[in-house]
Amino acid sequence: MNVSEMVHKQKLYYRTGATRPYEARIKQLDLLKEAIRRREPEILEALKIDLSKSDQEAYMTEIGILFEEISFVSKRLKRWMKPRKVKTAKTHIGSKGYIVPEPYGSVLIIAPWNYPFQLAISPLIGAIAAGNTAVIKPSELTPHVSAVITSMIGEVFDPAFVTAVEGGVEASEMLLAEPFDKIFFTGSVAVGKVVMKAASERLIPVTLELGGKSPCIVHHDANMKLAAKRIAFGKLTNSGQTCIAPDYLLVHESVRDAFVTEYEKAIRQFYGKDPLLSDYYGRIVTPRHFERLQSFLTDGSIVLGGETDPESLKIAPTLLDEVSWESPVMQEEIFGPILPMMTYKHLDEVVDMVNARPKPLALYLFTVNQSVQDRIVEQIPFGGGSINDTLMHIATPYLPFGGVGESGMGNYHGEYSFTAFSHMKSVLKQTNAFDIKFRYPSKTGSVMMR
């Protein structure tokens, strides 16, 4: 079947109303949950082949998080689906206003390779919960995971309801030419622009979950042991191939050495003396990305790490010093285990440096000083972030997750996923019990105009 036919079939299926009852949505979410549970060994295996992810990390970041999301959404869906009554303005006396969540219809989900299972399925949970049909395009760079997704989706769902289309740029381009009602894209800033341009042809609404350089600030009063451990966790999970990984470090000059010592200790604790040999340490996705990252190693002086293994595509956790904003490592999103470090004296420098660049997807701040926390949150725009931690803001369904400016638009997770895939339809219900005459034109002129 060609792509146009497939999308047409989904549109026809949507029009039957089959995706909309609460019971149908819950049933499909249950089926999805069961399918993931059944396929767990296969998913873990595929993640090991494609990215050398350890079972523990893969379960935590790709599977467990989806079970949580499905349970969270299923428990609250009935309430979210209900039309919400709103207040009546004085000018509208006698009428009632409602917000009715309406599915967009047929949605397209394009996923990246770094969390190739989770980032394809998590938006799908929102799409199903909101009553849509969906087409998923997994990443071609993680072919084993892409194959598991396609086979799992094919086993559980009628393709007129949910289907997966494998392939690279050509597959994406074909899909982007179709009249979807919503596009949910996760990937790079550059491709995000391509997606938005294609969507603009038909004025299709988009959610863009993009990337960028997320700063991590370590102030002089930070709990250094915990800060270094949590930064190492955020930077080295999936070998740094995480959209919200701390990209670069801004550390107060007085604690720079203490940070280096504690960072080294944390790495040892996580991965032993030689991380390249650790089963808990993942690899870089492709030789091209490996080479790109390797070239960053000469953009500063290596304080820690720097070892690479082209055979296994692994790069040791690395700290870089003496980097300049002009060097490639500070110009593009790193997306690997290399952490460039810059020092500062005053907080003003931090605010100025970060604000001189595109608004980041995430920001991390380590300090116990409340006024420093308030200042950074107030003065630096960023998608979302954590104070005295890294990554954890993404893992709670109560917080919306998304970027701002170049790091993306729109958000999801929990109820925000439901709204990401719903149009909030406004309905005003007027009374016939009386009529307010002055709003109508009259020969003597409207009262409102006098």
Ligand code: NAD
């Ligand atoms: P990518 O933009 O290269 O690819 C993402 C998807 O788009 C893939 O499915 C790919 O096949 C498709 N694609 C690639 N080129 C295309 C084109 N020209 N036209 C249409 N579709 C195209 O991104 P990636 O390398 O897979 O992922 C890494 C990027 O994603 C990083 O920038 C990272 O920060 C970002 N990311 C963001 C989030 C988030 O939630 N904000 C999560 C994960 C990754």
